[in-house]
Amino acid sequence: MRIYAGPAPRPARSVLCRPNPSFLKGFSLVVACAVVMTGVAFPVHAGEGAAPPPAQAAPSETQAPAAEAKTDDVLKIRILMAREIQEDRLPPLSLLDIPPPDDGLAGARLGIEDNNTTGRFLKQEFLLDTVENANADELVAEVSKKVDEGFPFVVADARPETLLKLADALKDKDAVVFNVGSPDETLREENCRVNVKHTAPSRTMLADALAQYLAWKQWRNWLLVVGPTPEDKAFADALKRAATRFGLKIVDERLFEYEPGSRRADGGFEQIQQQIPSFMQGAPDHDVVVVADEGELFAEYFPYRTWISRPVVGSAGLYPTTWHPAVELWGGTQFQNRFQRLAKRQMRPIDYNAWTAVRSVGEAASRTNSSDAKTLIDYMRSDKFDLAAFKGQKLTYRSWNGQLRQPIFITTPKIHVTVSPQPGFLHEFSELDTLGVDRPETKCTAFQ
Amino acid sequence: MKRQSTGLALALFAGVMLAFSASNAFAYRVFISNEKENTISVIDSETLELIHTIKTGNRPRGIILGNEGKWVIVCVSDDNKLQVFDTQTYELVKDLPSGPDPELPILHTSGNPLYVSNEDDNLVTVVDIFENRIITDIPVGVEPEGMGMSPDGKWLVNTSETTNMAHFIDTESLKVVDNVLVDSRPRVAEFTPDGKEVWVSAEIGGTVTVIATDSREVLAKINFEIQGITKDAIQPVGVRISSDGKKAFVALGPANRVAVVDVATREVERYLLVGQRVWNLGFTPDEKLLFTTNGTSNDVSVIDVASLKVTKSIRVGRYPWGVVAAPN
Numbered sequence: 001m002r003i004y005a006g007p008a009p010r011p012a013r014s015v016l017c018r019p020n021p022s023f024l025k026g027f028s029l030v031v032a033c034a035v036v037m038t039g040v041a042f043p044v045h046a047g048e049g050a051a052p053p054p055a056q057a058a059p060s061e062t063q064a065p066a067a068e069a070k071t072d073d074v075l076k077i078r079i080l081m082a083r084e085i086q087e088d089r090l091p092p093l094s095l096l097d098i099p100p101p102d103d104g105l106a107g108a109r110l111g112i113e114d115n116n117t118t119g120r121f122l123k124q125e126f127l128l129d130t131v132e133n134a135n136a137d138e139l140v141a142e143v144s145k146k147v148d149e150g151f152p153f154v155v156a157d158a159r160p161e162t163l164l165k166l167a168d169a170l171k172d173k174d175a176v177v178f179n180v181g182s183p184d185e186t187l188r189e190e191n192c193r194v195n196v197k198h199t200a201p202s203r204t205m206l207a208d209a210l211a212q213y214l215a216w217k218q219w220r221n222w223l224l225v226v227g228p229t230p231e232d233k234a235f236a237d238a239l240k241r242a243a244t245r246f247g248l249k250i251v252d253e254r255l256f257e258y259e260p261g262s263r264r265a266d267g268g269f270e271q272i273q274q275q276i277p278s279f280m281q282g283a284p285d286h287d288v289v290v291v292a293d294e295g296e297l298f299a300e301y302f303p304y305r306t307w308i309s310r311p312v313v314g315s316a317g318l319y320p321t322t323w324h325p326a327v328e329l330w331g332g333t334q335f336q337n338r339f340q341r342l343a344k345r346q347m348r349p350i351d352y353n354a355w356t357a358v359r360s361v362g363e364a365a366s367r368t369n370s371s372d373a374k375t376l377i378d379y380m381r382s383d384k385f386d387l388a389a390f391k392g393q394k395l396t397y398r399s400w401n402g403q404l405r406q407p408i409f410i411t412t413p414k415i416h417v418t419v420s421p422q423p424g425f426l427h428e429f430s431e432l433d434t435l436g437v438d439r440p441e442t443k444c445t446a447f448q
Numbered sequence: 449m450k451r452q453s454t455g456l457a458l459a460l461f462a463g464v465m466l467a468f469s470a471s472n473a474f475a476y477r478v479f480i481s482n483e484k485e486n487t488i489s490v491i492d493s494e495t496l497e498l499i500h501t502i503k504t505g506n507r508p509r510g511i512i513l514g515n516e517g518k519w520v521i522v523c524v525s526d527d528n529k530l531q532v533f534d535t536q537t538y539e540l541v542k543d544l545p546s547g548p549d550p551e552l553p554i555l556h557t558s559g560n561p562l563y564v565s566n567e568d569d570n571l572v573t574v575v576d577i578f579e580n581r582i583i584t585d586i587p588v589g590v591e592p593e594g595m596g597m598s599p600d601g602k603w604l605v606n607t608s609e610t611t612n613m614a615h616f617i618d619t620e621s622l623k624v625v626d627n628v629l630v631d632s633r634p635r636v637a638e639f640t641p642d643g644k645e646v647w648v649s650a651e652i653g654g655t656v657t658v659i660a661t662d663s664r665e666v667l668a669k670i671n672f673e674i675q676g677i678t679k680d681a682i683q684p685v686g687v688r689i690s691s692d693g694k695k696a697f698v699a700l701g702p703a704n705r706v707a708v709v710d711v712a713t714r715e716v717e718r719y720l721l722v723g724q725r726v727w728n729l730g731f732t733p734d735e736k737l738l739f740t741t742n743g744t745s746n747d748v749s750v751i752d753v754a755s756l757k758v759t760k761s762i763r764v765g766r767y768p769w770g771v772v773a774a775p776n
Contacts, residue, residue, distance in 0.1 A: 114590050114610055114611075117570055117589055117590045117610075117611060118589055118590065118608075118610075118611040118612070118613070121589065121611070121613060121615075121624075121627040122627070122629075331567070331591060331609060331633075333549075333568075334549065334567050334568050334591050337568055338568075363612075363632075366612065366629060367629070386632055386652065386653065387632065388609070388610065388612070388632035388633040388651075388652040388653075392702075393652060393680040393681075393683070394632055394652045394653070394654070394680065430678065430679075430680065431678060431680065432680070
């Protein structure tokens with residue numbers, strides 16, 4: 001493991017012990033503070049960045065681009081990042097996975113920077129503002145107000161229910177919401193909204209991407225372990241659908257019940273080392289253990305603790321994701337470097353999703369040479385739109401539900417193993433549509 | 449003196465013709481940068497065999513000739529500089545400075561200075577190759593990549609991969625004068641020999657945009673269609689136009705084809721099957737052969753330009769990237 005030597009010595013208490021807006025769990029804060037105060041290096045996994053929070057991340061800032069003298073003919077395009085602070089969400093099991101305070105926001109900022117580098121040549125200027133709230137109704141009201149003030153492009157990291165409220169509140173305005181945080185299938189299906197685009201992949205896209213690789217490996221027999229939350233069950237459903245689609249077999253399914261208590265007691269491994277093998281005992285023979293744990297609360301207990309020696313995939317071990325901080329494919333190195341310079345940490349999936357959302361607006365603006373919301377939204381819905389986003393092929397939005405088509409990385413915490421769709425999974429129109437619910441199966445009618 | 453050398457050349461010529469009477473090309477040295485192996489493979493264009501391997505710095509990519517063909521200049525991207533090797537002895541001559549992550553270099557038609565795109569800092573750097581110093585930097589779009597030089601030396605065209613533009617830079621003032629939007633992720637810019645057009649490939653957009661040099665108008669967009677290959681896999685990168693201005697060759701990346709395009713009509717005449725993920729192209733100086741770098745199959749394909757046939761593939765280093773041929 002690479003050791004990040006931590007920031008230069010400084011009065012760390014004010015920064016590292018700062019309450020994390022996403023996670024107000026006292027426990028993780030105590031850990032972070034204690035580490036600094038005892039002077040031990042703060043480790044950061046090469047895979048997921050958990051660098052100390054940067055000092056900025058102040059809500060409601062407007063980023064003014066560098067150019068001071070502005071002429072009247074510069075087109076201004078305003079983008080709003082809306083973040084629902086989810087105080088009840090438990091922090092992930094590993095300290096390495098704790099989201100930084102600017103999770104997603106930093107990706108939007110990079111998108112703004114990239115848009116402005118292009119905008120410089122086209123007399124376009126992109127601005128970002130942020131609203132954050134733990135109360136969904138207040139958040140929706142604040143966003144609506146901002147939209148009326150001239151921020152028609154809303155990059156939202158929120159729960160599915162909140163996203164729906166937001167979409168409905170904006171439905172009579174020339175505005176669009178980009179869902180960058182939720183994989184929820186119903187948002188793309190029965191609850192789809194014409195004014196919502198999804199740069200985050202859906203659960204079925206993630207599950208299909210993983211399943212294609214397991215099929216390619218001929219790891220056909222799965223032991224499925226499912227957590228207790230509705231999200232875990234939804235991911236398990238997507239995995240089961242993928243198994244059926246690609247001719248794989250679930251030989252056993254086990255519900256992993258647990259009481260999420262103190263995230264990390266002093267110790268704990270002694271019992272886990274006993275609990276996981278006994279939970280896995282007596283299963284039919286299987287090639288792989290597939291764990292569905294979206295909250296990142298227990299899946300990491302499984303690798304190296306299974307009853308028989310089998311790889312763990314799904315929410316731990318080998319997992320599907322839109323982005324990974326070690327990806328250097330297709331010009332990704334420069335992209336990662338730009339992000340690192342800007343955010344002083346590694347790029348996480350929500351950052352990537354927010355970047356693609358902001359870049360989508362930038363791409364529409366440069367192609368149409370316009371700042372008019374309706375013109376840009378129409379362009380993003382047209383078949384002329386495509387986006388280059390460091391995935392080796394153009395990304396486009398599905399015309400039937402607003403989902404961004406994209407290759408999915410299949411990765412370990414350290415480095416990618418492959419990229420799906422896998423060779424041989426063919427499609428009539430686009431191989432990317434072998435991932436997720438396809439047009440003939442969709443329940444979304446809002447776009448018709 | 450001149451007459452003597454001509455006589456000598458004639459004698460040599462006769463000797464070569466005798467020795468290789470069946471051949472239709474002079475022997476050139478073809479230099480291939482291997483991105484993942486940190487080497488340059490040297491191929492003899494006559495025997496089509498690997499004759500030498502030069503050890504380079506880290507991540508060699510864009511590769512050109514300099515100093516009247518005496519030097520081969522290569523960007524070693526991860527070392528943030530360029531390296532100069534002797535084309536005859538293969539010895540390292542010197543390093544040249546660049547900005548961070550240099551990718552593609554091109555020389556002014558007069559032979560100096562050199563312009564290099566630095567992928568990591570949105571700049572094109574202007575370098576004096578004899579004085580080994582940076583003259584200036586020119587700010588361009590995000591991830592500068594392709595570099596094209598007009599035959600009269602007046603225009604430098606740089607493409608930026610994430611800004612999706614061809615930037616027209618006046619080589620006298622070293623300022624960006626105009627910007628032309630092209631399709632997604634532009635890679636290579638190549639002028640027609642008469643200097644009237646610039647052809648810009650767009651890897652993700654899947655097209656080649658033809659731009660008028662004087663008016664900067666987009667004259668045409670060339671699309672590619674190959675039966676049995678999805679649109680997404682057609683990713684144009686390398687573009688080379690024959691010096692008679694008649695034929696353009698476009699490398700199509702993971703489509704594993706090189707398109708042959710009629711320059712006048714801009715129609716695709718045919719597709720030549722080459723190795724995997726073909727990226728860059730290089731003619732021999734007599735333009736009888738065209739070499740293609742095939743990134744994922746670790747080889748180069750050799751195209752016989754007259755017959756438009758792929759005649760051979762030659763194994764080189766890992767992930768071949770760029771190619772340039774020098775007179776022997």
